[in-house]
Amino acid sequence: MKRLLYAAAGLAVIAIAPKGAKAQDAEWGCQVLLCAASQNPSWHGVPYCVPPMKKLIRAMSKPGFDWPICHQAKAGEPGRQEFEECPAGSRPASSGNGDDPVFRRDQNDQCVRIVDRCEDGDEYDRLYGDAEANDRNRTTLEILRSGRNDDDFGYRDNKYNSCKVKVTSPRPRRSNPWYFDIPNDKGAKERFWFNLRT
Template sequence: MRQLLYAATGLAAVTLLPSTTMAQDASWGCQVLLCAASSNPSWHGVPYCVPPMKKLISAMAKPGFSWPICHEAKAGKPGREVYEQCPEGTKVGYSERGREGNRTEPDKCAKTVNVCRATGNNDNDGNDGFTYRRRTGGRDGESCIQEVSTPRPRRADPWYFDIPSDKGVKQRFWFNLNT
């Protein structure tokens, strides 16, 4: 609850609402923003936050949904990033191509390696999560240089708000909408 009070104080600093306004008197958009910014505990553990967030989740399932905005905070709509960044030395990869050759979700982390020099017997080389195959050379028309991949980690909290301070510096607050 203390974190929610800190978030409320920070949000109040960047809003035009009078300091005597209570959080429950805020617009639905500001309630959602305030609750989404709550961490330790997340909005799930703050009794005040459960009703406006469940209302949001319910509204999102309906046609014509429009995200409630807290205009006073100048945060706009949230962003969403389902996947974590790939580890250093790897790049974003795609599992397969969809219809008409379009790429599907960026759900892999890939790197280019020389599999002819990789060690191990069909196990991971260096325990880094990438699968290597032992080869004695580039036989049968296969190249020793190949791209290997591992599943890209998913974020526990894929939604975020970038909330500007009174000096215009944005701070990112991650949250989830799991019930």
């Protein structure tokens, strides 16, 4: 609740702010900011918040949409991060061809890691040994070649001669991809995550 009070501080300023041509927009912007900052429950569970947030969602689908700003709270427009961080030991990667403009939208939608299947075969089998589970989870395995030469083209006894495997899996999506960075009572910004699902 204390974190929500920081966001509410911006609304308190509205009461003493001079009225201007955009007073109605500023009021709506501060309502949106306060509601987006509501964490437990989220704005969906706060009756006061449902009308201004639904108004926002409707407005976003119209041409020329401008985000309603709460200037008094000094938070600006929200940011958006579609994906969670990749698990430890993985790095973000794109599933598409970087030369193909269609796939540029999906950049960094995958997590990639290199694992050594020889170092701990039991652990590797436990994590990646079930092909059906890999398919369900959309996890792909690519055995990396090493020691390639003209005689065996990286194969030895019909196997790749490497222990290294590139594991690629979908990057987890955030349930709350939008965020506001709102200054607290000490001026340090705190991040509040929210979603715009109805």
